[in-house]
Amino acid sequence: xxxxxxxxxxxxxxxxxxxxxxxxxxxxxxPQLEEDIALTNTALDVIGQARSLYQxxxxxxxxxxxxxxxxxxxxxxxxxxxxIAAVENGDYAQTVLRSLxxxxxxxxxxxxxxxxxxxxxxxxxxxxxxxxxxxxxxxSDWTIxxxxxxxxxxxxxxxxxxxxxxxxxxxxxxxxxxxxxxxRENEWRSFIAEVMAEATLDAFPVGSSSDHAxxxxxxxxLSALLHEMQSLAREHPEAVW
Amino acid sequence: MYTQAIDTDxxxxxxxxxxxxxxxxxxxxxxxxxxxxxxxxxMPEAYRKTLVRQISQHAHSEVVGMLPEGGWITRAPSLRxxxxxxxxxxxxxxxxxxxxxxxxxxxxxxxxxxDALHSGKAKYSSIFNYETKTWADIGTIGWLVDGAAIMNQVxxxxxxxxxxxxxxxxxxxxxxxxxxxxxxxxxxxCEGTPEQKAMAQESLNRWWWPTLMMFGPHDSDSTHTGQASxxxxxxxxxxxxxxxxxxVTVAQAEFLGLSIPDPALRWNAERGHYDFGKIxxxxxxxxxxxxxxxxxxxxxxRISAFEEGRWVRDAASAHAAKRAARAVARAGxxxxx
Amino acid sequence: xxxxxxxxLAPTDWPLFEVFIRSKQGLDHKHVGSLHAxxxxxxxxxxxxxxxxxxxxxxxxxxxxxxITASNPALKNENFDPMASKIYRxxxxxxxxxxxxxx
Ligand SMILES: [Fe+2]
Ligand SMILES: [Fe+2]
Numbered sequence: 001x002x003x004x005x006x007x008x009x010x011x012x013x014x015x016x017x018x019x020x021x022x023x024x025x026x027x028x029x030x031p032q033l034e035e036d037i038a039l040t041n042t043a044l045d046v047i048g049q050a051r052s053l054y055q056x057x058x059x060x061x062x063x064x065x066x067x068x069x070x071x072x073x074x075x076x077x078x079x080x081x082x083x084i085a086a087v088e089n090g091d092y093a094q095t096v097l098r099s100l101x102x103x104x105x106x107x108x109x110x111x112x113x114x115x116x117x118x119x120x121x122x123x124x125x126x127x128x129x130x131x132x133x134x135x136x137x138x139x140s141d142w143t144i145x146x147x148x149x150x151x152x153x154x155x156x157x158x159x160x161x162x163x164x165x166x167x168x169x170x171x172x173x174x175x176x177x178x179x180x181x182x183x184r185e186n187e188w189r190s191f192i193a194e195v196m197a198e199a200t201l202d203a204f205p206v207g208s209s210s211d212h213a214x215x216x217x218x219x220x221x222l223s224a225l226l227h228e229m230q231s232l233a234r235e236h237p238e239a240v241w
Numbered sequence: 242m243y244t245q246a247i248d249t250d251x252x253x254x255x256x257x258x259x260x261x262x263x264x265x266x267x268x269x270x271x272x273x274x275x276x277x278x279x280x281x282x283x284m285p286e287a288y289r290k291t292l293v294r295q296i297s298q299h300a301h302s303e304v305v306g307m308l309p310e311g312g313w314i315t316r317a318p319s320l321r322x323x324x325x326x327x328x329x330x331x332x333x334x335x336x337x338x339x340x341x342x343x344x345x346x347x348x349x350x351x352x353x354x355x356d357a358l359h360s361g362k363a364k365y366s367s368i369f370n371y372e373t374k375t376w377a378d379i380g381t382i383g384w385l386v387d388g389a390a391i392m393n394q395v396x397x398x399x400x401x402x403x404x405x406x407x408x409x410x411x412x413x414x415x416x417x418x419x420x421x422x423x424x425x426x427x428x429x430x431c432e433g434t435p436e437q438k439a440m441a442q443e444s445l446n447r448w449w450w451p452t453l454m455m456f457g458p459h460d461s462d463s464t465h466t467g468q469a470s471x472x473x474x475x476x477x478x479x480x481x482x483x484x485x486x487x488x489v490t491v492a493q494a495e496f497l498g499l500s501i502p503d504p505a506l507r508w509n510a511e512r513g514h515y516d517f518g519k520i521x522x523x524x525x526x527x528x529x530x531x532x533x534x535x536x537x538x539x540x541x542x543r544i545s546a547f548e549e550g551r552w553v554r555d556a557a558s559a560h561a562a563k564r565a566a567r568a569v570a571r572a573g574x575x576x577x578x
Numbered sequence: 579x580x581x582x583x584x585x586x587l588a589p590t591d592w593p594l595f596e597v598f599i600r601s602k603q604g605l606d607h608k609h610v611g612s613l614h615a616x617x618x619x620x621x622x623x624x625x626x627x628x629x630x631x632x633x634x635x636x637x638x639x640x641x642x643x644x645x646i647t648a649s650n651p652a653l654k655n656e657n658f659d660p661m662a663s664k665i666y667r668x669x670x671x672x673x674x675x676x677x678x679x680x681x
Contacts (some may be wrong), residue, residue, distance in 0.1 A: 027330055028311035031550025033338050034613050040331040068319045092553045149556030189677035209525050233318040239433050241319045281651045342612045352591045557616035
């Protein structure tokens with residue numbers, strides 16, 4: 001067995017949790033009842049993935065570490081998530097665009113991990129890849145509807161693209177041990193290009209590197225998110241729920 | 242989750258037999274024989290109206306009911322609880338959807354139904370106008386509110402209107418998970434630290450009476466019960482259901498070591514039931530009629546989700562229309578070729 | 579694009595679809611309910627999320643509700659009652675001697 005180094009494991013797990021938190025904020029507030037239910041399924045999928053990964057991490061770390069200690073008792077500085085996962089939801093266009101960006105990154109990542117050298121992680125990845133594919137389809141369908149829908153939806157998806165694009169270079173630059181970063185980036189670029197074309201949108205503007213100001217914003221959004229998520233658990237550090 | 246027998250529509254107060262016709266006699270005979278009525282069957286206008294009112298009120302309750310618990314998804318104190326709560330609240334959305342679909346078979350559109358909710362014409366269960374102040378409330382809601390809902394809903398699985406009965410069967414299958422997860426939350430609190438236990442008790446103190454109100458006014462004050470049971474829409478009376486709920490819940494509270502906030506609560510061996518104190522019906526009507534702690538916030542959330550979602554729905558419609566037009570054009574081009 | 583100015587022309591309600599689910603390979607698709615979606619493909623995607631949250635299915639059909647033609651309920655008696663008298667179509671109509679056993 002060749003276990004994935006813990007840093008990489010945390011990067012994936014934290015990304016799933018933080019993104020799942022954002023998606024879960026929509027529950028009960030979606031644009032249509034059917035869609036509310038559909039989006040919540042994606043939240044459940046990624047939160048479930050985060051749990052499996054934390055459990056694996058905790059098991060390997062030993063000394064009494066648990067999934068909840070990892071989720072609730074680390075500060076923003078210790079979180080390893082890719083920054084874009086923590087960005088606030090914005091409107092529905094921005095929410096589905098983030099899902100597109102992340103799921104298009106996750107599909108090749110999970111696929112590679114599913115046949116990788118870490119068998120325990122591979123077992124998680126096999127299931128996660130299926131869920132990521134559904135999520136990528138959901139997000140690309142909506143991106144296409146927005147680009148090729150009404151004038152307002154087009155304006156909104158274009159705005160979402162310019163809001164989220166600055167975070168993409170850091171995502172694509174993220175190294176996960178035992179996986180091929182460049183190949184993942186290529187697959188991401190070609191998938192996004194296809195979706196943009198079908199949505200009748202301009203090519204996705206991936207910059208060369210992320211701006212430091214954006215990094216600071218993302219940290220701030222993450223801190224606020226964790227403050228809310230961890231508030232109750234930290235009030236009762238001894239409690240079992 | 243939640244049907245509540247609130248009488249809000251004065252037009253349907255006349256008894257179904259008051260303007261009897263042959264068709265109506267046949268219809269009532271079918272119901273008396275436990276036959277199901279399906280959408281295309283002839284039905285008295287009062288039956289249709291009663292159903293639309295009750296099913297849509299029920300649907301609205303499910304959807305508004307997502308809000309009080311939904312507010313705790315982001316703060317759930319463990320990942321396991323977060324996952325469960327998210328799935329539970331999502332289920333309630335599903336219930337709303339099944340019920341809107343059942344109502345739509347009666348010739349009203351989803352838009353009309355939602356419009357009636359947003360304009361204040363349609364009611365929803367008063368229980369969702371109370372605040373979820375603590376995490377314990379999430380447990381209490383599952384345990385008591387979903388518990389009360391199940392008690393109300395199981396008899397509806399046999400109601401006379403086919404689409405409503407089928408929706409209720411699907412819903413009831415999902416509800417028992419809701420009640421169990423709620424009981425499980427409360428149980429963990431009761432077995433936890435003294436602060437956790439206190440949190441559970443404080444929550445029960447706030448939710449007990451509003452939960453009893455969920456069963457609706459006393460049978461003697463309920464204008465609809467007689468008619469709804471003649472129509473096979475309501476099978477067990479408000480007071481009977483309420484009594485049944487009290488009887489089973491007392492033992493559960495005892496198991497948890499929680500005390501029910503009612504000094505008048507005691508076993509009546511003669512009746513074979515628990516006696517319990519007087520319900521504050523003034524509070525009930527205040528909350529039903531809009532002056533509960535959260536009525537405004539709930540409606541605000543629903544309306545803004547709907548209004549902010551409009552451009553999303555419109556975009557999907559516009560895109561679908563474009564795709565359909567392109568498909569027609571492609572087919573035309575093929576034919577011409 | 580002038581779509582947003584002609585908002586009132588756009589249908590605000592997505593059309594209704596009836597959903598049929600095959601619960602297990604080898605079984606028929608069965609009607610489970612309905613939902614609103616912008617088109618048929620969208621309806622399939624949503625039906626997966628709405629009606630198979632507990633693994634209730636392995637295959638989904640959707641049909642626009644408007645496309646369903648139903649038999650006339652007023653003709654129920656004349657359509658279906660005449661079949662009641664054709665009891666000879668049922669195997670239990672026939673006596674098989676015990677010596678023959680199962681047939
Ligand atoms: Fe429920
Ligand atoms: Fe429910």
